Amino acid sequence: MSTPQTLFDKVWNAHLVRPETPDTPAVLYIDLHLIHEVTSPQAFTELRRRGIKVRRPDRTLATMDHSTPTTPRNSLGIIPVIDPQAINQLDQLRANCAEFGIPLFELGSANQGIVHVIGPEQGLTQPGLTIVCGDSHTSTHGAFGALGFGIGTSEVGHVFATQCLLQRKAKTCAVRVDGRLNPGVTAKDIILAIIAKYGIGAGTGYVFEYCGEAIRALSMEERMTICNMSIEGGARAGMVAPDDTTFEYVAGRPFAPQGADFEAAVARWRTLPTDDGATFDHELTLNANELVPMITYGTNPGMGIPITGVIPLPEELPDAAARQTLDKALAYMALEPGKTLLGHPIDVVFIGSCTNSRISDLRQAAQFLAGRKIAAGVRVMVVPGSQQVKAQAEREGLDEVFKAAGAEWREAGCSACLGMNDDKVPPGKYALSTSNRNFVGRQGPGARTLLASPLTAAATAVTGVVTDPRTMLDSL
């Protein structure tokens, strides 16, 4: 009998053009290469310099998401771009895609959106594939049992030229989440809790495989939220074994296999889950039964606490380096150790990003905002992850719910997740954000970010202060 293999082993082995040796890394074939305007231009320049074509434009797809504005359309139905540098970046992507024959989801067109939202929704993200993008949250695609990971711009050039990457095989780490989530507790809370428990470097050198009863019970969109933030735990990729939930989600999407091809694909996909008896190099665990909504207080995603808890005291920390990190973070955040975050005033609520901008996230947020007004003085931005998500939300009337509550309903894009487009959190202001990073200046210079779930964000939008969403469940 052959050696039992993990999901990661199977996907890895199936893509080996050449295995690794002590002297040379493996040559790994890449099935799908997603690109965006920020991390691709220098790679195209390199292709031109060497006179090389894109080997497989039919395995490449471009979108515009990072530097794009999300301001509502003007009277001509156009999303106006004003920043000259953004205009240049978008123009270059257009020109590069035209020159090299790469399909592009143009700003404002029906399929455009955040790169990690569009792959799955188009049915391009499928079990067993290798998927890369010059973007660390490519880990999102692992929710389908694909191996998705972020690469640098040099590697973007390698994939353009050869459809391959040089890689050393990562170690494997099982992340077992047992139990069941309680009402008001979400997939976002699972991943924030894992990172708070084990730290932001725990996954370095590993590929995570999320497993256990709680993971099985999640929808695809919830699994994407978890895999998305694998990189915040240090792991370049995070995977979930595909199952019927996965196949149902992929079925019928535009780029998914159809008919008999789909049946054949499902038969292949059913062989992907980790074999009984396969071993992992490491294991992390979490119990979903005990989980409450999570929130971050500091300047990295590992600085998180249960929303009912208090900010740690320096003396509780293991070493001087951790105390120094805490001191610096709390000075930046203007927060005090030993205090609760509940009741802390918030200036901006951001519901969006590749972590939490899908239709189910917007539905959750809309539940709390229906028939209510957002608190006075709070700016609430709701930014769908893609034009498809936006259109679906509008079919369901969610846009009307948000607007009636006083929130902004914007165009699709990365928006206030990172401070490189017009959507920024002002210096010194507090943002309750459903995104994935709370680094110093991430949402704009001096911005103070608290990461949490869409439910916590919506509850907070109503009260204007950090609010445990479970206190609002009864009123639904």
Add this chain to the structure above:
Amino acid sequence: MEPITTFSANAAALPTANVDTDQIIPAKYLKVTDKSGLAKGLFEAWRYLPDGSLNPDFVLNRPETAGAQILIAGDNFGCGSSREHAPWALTSYGIKAVISTSFADIFRSNSLKNGLLPIVVDAETYHELVSICEEDPTVELTVDLATQRLMLPGGRAVGFPIDGFSKHCLLNGVDELGFILSAEDAVAAYEAGAPRTVNTQG
């Protein structure tokens, strides 16, 4: 890429853990379509005061360490975003090596492709290096890639690990793309045998 062999340079200590790539180079500098202007944005939030003047307290702004080419930084350096602009910013500023107890995976990979050496040392050596820099900010360290050794003042040598292939590329100025391109026959054979799963054009 220029081959790297042995070099000696002043080292500056930035004893902060989890320096993320948003700190190394903030997103607003990512709007370039080439590699220009990145040195200016390196460590922007720490290097400059709110009025835009240089922060005299930041290590790279102190006269003794202004020309440092080696950076000693806390654990998990380069975490967060995959932006290759981070090693581009560091190298265009003049940094040739970063010494830490660990590096985030994507940053390490990006650095090796840009002639920036990520040198991993144990915690004890890291603390020793930080105190050496604090005692004598003008201190010079020597990095010898061929023998994978870091020479401390006083003659102590510390070994460091590096992937053999990366070492070969750095020592000889070989670029990885050339290496993969030479596997063309194997790539074509793989494509002929693999199931057709993705077509973004159809």
